[in-house]
Amino acid sequence: MPDPPVRICFVCLGNICRSPTAEALMRRRVEDAGLGHRVHVDSAGTGAWHVGDPPDGRAAAEGRSRGIALHGEARQFQHSDFERFDLVVAMDRQNQADLRRLARGGAGEGKIHLLRNFDPAAAEAGRLDVPDPYYGGDEGFARVFDLVDDACRGLLAALLEREPPWR
Numbered sequence: 126m127p128d129p130p131v132r133i134c135f136v137c138l139g140n141i142c143r144s145p146t147a148e149a150l151m152r153r154r155v156e157d158a159g160l161g162h163r164v165h166v167d168s169a170g171t172g173a174w175h176v177g178d179p180p181d182g183r184a185a186a187e188g189r190s191r192g193i194a195l196h197g198e199a200r201q202f203q204h205s206d207f208e209r210f211d212l213v214v215a216m217d218r219q220n221q222a223d224l225r226r227l228a229r230g231g232a233g234e235g236k237i238h239l240l241r242n243f244d245p246a247a248a249e250a251g252r253l254d255v256p257d258p259y260y261g262g263d264e265g266f267a268r269v270f271d272l273v274d275d276a277c278r279g280l281l282a283a284l285l286e287r288e289p290p291w292r
């Protein structure tokens with residue numbers, strides 16, 4: 126029997142910029158490592174403003190320039206998602222606080238992680254947030270890709286260090 130795959134949900138505010146970026150970059154890293162069958166990735170937002178929307182055009186354009194396709198329709202993270210996922214990975218500390226509130230002290234709380242804690246250099250420097258690029262320029266989106274890619278590398282390494290089934 127194969128071990129069940131680890132299921133990861135990346136969470137930002139709108140689910141149109143940062144978390145779809147993390148989903149696409151992590152999927153690429155996982156597939157490049159030959160682990161596509163072992164790690165399932167998804168994303169969601171804590172807010173509902175953009176539910177049903179495609180990824181932000183600026184994030185999609187940055188992805189295209191790097192050969193990374195962003196997919197999906199925005200959805201809002203639900204309390205039931207704490208049961209559907211093993212790791213719930215927040216893009217910034219506000220997302221983390223909102224997720225903790227939603228977990229209401231239940232078992233889901235232990236599944237919440239902050240993405241940049243998986244990047245040792247960022248964590249060491251206390252740079253724990255992936256900055257929200259929505260109201261800024263294109264350079265903010267390039268920066269999000271760089272920061273998220275570094276952290277996804279660390280996240281994959283952390284998964285590989287743990288014994289299956291990675292829970």
Ligand code: 4NP
Pocket residue numbers: 137138139140141142143144170174175257258259
């Ligand atoms: P995201 O970016 O949380 O990275 O998807 C945002 C998208 C939309 C808004 C804020 C942030 N907004 O205020 O509509």
